[in-house]
Amino acid sequence: MDHIKHNYIQVDRLKLHVAEIGSELSPTVLFLHGFPEIWYTWRHQMIAIAKAGFRVIAPDYRGYGLSDVPAEPEKTSFADLITDIAIILQSLAVSKVFVIAKDFGGMVAYIFAIFFPEKLAGIVTIGVPYMPPQALQQIQTLPEGFYMRRWQEPGRAEADFGRFDAKKVVRSIYILFSKSELPIAGENEEIMDLVDPSTPLPSWFTEEDLEIYAASYRKSGFLTGLQVPYRSFMERVEPPNQDPNNLRIEIPALFITGEKDYFFNIPGMEEYLKSGIKNYVPNLEIIYLPEGSHFVHEQFPDRVNELLLNFLKLNKY
Numbered sequence: 167m168d169h170i171k172h173n174y175i176q177v178d179r180l181k182l183h184v185a186e187i188g189s190e191l192s193p194t195v196l197f198l199h200g201f202p203e204i205w206y207t208w209r210h211q212m213i214a215i216a217k218a219g220f221r222v223i224a225p226d227y228r229g230y231g232l233s234d235v236p237a238e239p240e241k242t243s244f245a246d247l248i249t250d251i252a253i254i255l256q257s258l259a260v261s262k263v264f265v266i267a268k269d270f271g272g273m274v275a276y277i278f279a280i281f282f283p284e285k286l287a288g289i290v291t292i293g294v295p296y297m298p299p300q301a302l303q304q305i306q307t308l309p310e311g312f313y314m315r316r317w318q319e320p321g322r323a324e325a326d327f328g329r330f331d332a333k334k335v336v337r338s339i340y341i342l343f344s345k346s347e348l349p350i351a352g353e354n355e356e357i358m359d360l361v362d363p364s365t366p367l368p369s370w371f372t373e374e375d376l377e378i379y380a381a382s383y384r385k386s387g388f389l390t391g392l393q394v395p396y397r398s399f400m401e402r403v404e405p406p407n408q409d410p411n412n413l414r415i416e417i418p419a420l421f422i423t424g425e426k427d428y429f430f431n432i433p434g435m436e437e438y439l440k441s442g443i444k445n446y447v448p449n450l451e452i453i454y455l456p457e458g459s460h461f462v463h464e465q466f467p468d469r470v471n472e473l474l475l476n477f478l479k480l481n482k483y
Contacts (some may be wrong), residue, residue, distance in 0.1 A: 170212060172232070175225075177253045178246075183232035184254060187212055188221035193287070193483055194260045196251070197224040200269020200293065201391050202339045204231030204382050206375070207268065210467035211474060218475050220264075225254055229390020231382045239389035240320075244403045247274050247394060248281060255285070262483055266290040266474060268463060270395035273297065279415050281405045288418040288481040290474060293429055293460050295421045295439060296447050298413065302400060304434050311351040313342075317396040326356040327388055333380035335388070337367065340376070344368045344459045346426040370465045418481045419450040422473060424458020424465070 174181040185205040195215055197208040205224040212222045226233040227247055236242055251274070255263060264287050267275035272291030279286050305314055317323045327335045338361040342349050351357050367376065404413070421439075423430055430436065444450055453473060455462050463470045 167209060167213070169216075175254050175257045177228070177250050180228050180234040180236060182228060182234070182250060182254065183226040184258075185212070185224045186222065186258075188216035188219075190221060190259075192219055192221040193264070193478075194221045194223060194258075194262070195264045195266060195478065196255070196260075197222065198251075198265065198267035198271035198274050199224070199227070199230070200267075200271045201395060202336050202379065202383070202388075203268065204379065206231075206378050206382075207461075207464065208266075211266070211463060211471055214467075214471040215474065215478070218478070220478065221260075223254070223258065223260070223263075225251070226382075227390070227394070229386055229393075231386065233386075235386050235390060239387075240393055240397075242390050242393045243398050244274065244277060244394060244401050248278050248403065251278055252282065261285065262287055264288045264290070264478055264481070266292070268292045269294050269460070273395065276415060277403050279417065280413055283415075283417065286417050287483045288420075288477065289415065290420040290422065290477060292422045292463050292470070293424075293427055295423075295443055295452075296415060296419075296450075298446055299400075299402065301434075301438055301442075305399070305432060308348070308432070309350050311353070311355075313349040313351070313357045314396060314399065316351060316357055317392055318399065320397070323357070323388070323392050323396075326358050330358065331380075332383035332388075333376060336379045336383060337376055340371055340461070341365050341367065343428065344461060344465075346428055346431065346459070348428050348431050368459070368461070368465070371461070413446065415447045416449065418477070419447045420473070420477045421450060421452045422455065422462065422470060423452070424455050424460065424462040426457060427460045427462065429460060 170187045208224045216222045229235045265275045272294040276296045
């Protein structure tokens, strides 16, 4: 970890934090985090992949981690994140890149791939696959108490989270998202109420890890993270002059999911992965990890690193 450099890149009057390791002459791998994650979620992967001969870049999105918070977090959009990534890569003189993304970072990665197909050598997502608008719409059919729908409601999560400090919020989300059940609150309870305070952290996530997350969220707060992805969830971000019904991703692709990832239990998701997704990502391989949770890259880092390195070496440019 001591070899990871921390830099800041100016984008739209914001300083965006970028963690980096590896030679600038090597093929580049861009890591994109999810929620409630920050760059640190990739700590195991960054070291292993840099040692294998790659340059590794892991930014914090605007409003996340050590990056500046926008003046109006509630106006942040997926389009902003796509622009930020393009500027980061340009600033670092990266013309071609592998993208490895987790959770909603997979949505960012695939949108980026649609806008800039010439910049991508390959794409890997963990936990969340490529999802066209009709697949995203399926999530809106889940009960009102499903966490994603609850957090779409302005003020609801702010009031829920506001009962606790940042460390308790992150702790609860990590515990909740490590389970296989869909997080759905009852009519008279909030999402944070779904976690028993006596529940221990997952064995693969330490108190030291938690404190790093907590420190970053004490700085940034949760407003930008609630806006993107949750309140921007159905935002349509499409390149000009392209048929929105034919958004195929032709580059090599890999999807890694834990068999006990709660996201896998969204109605229709299993069938979509079996028979629908390759209509959009024809060169996709799907790998299921037994006992894997939504944080499979932290839970089983050695296995995930092996899969990532196999993919990178096979498609190395």
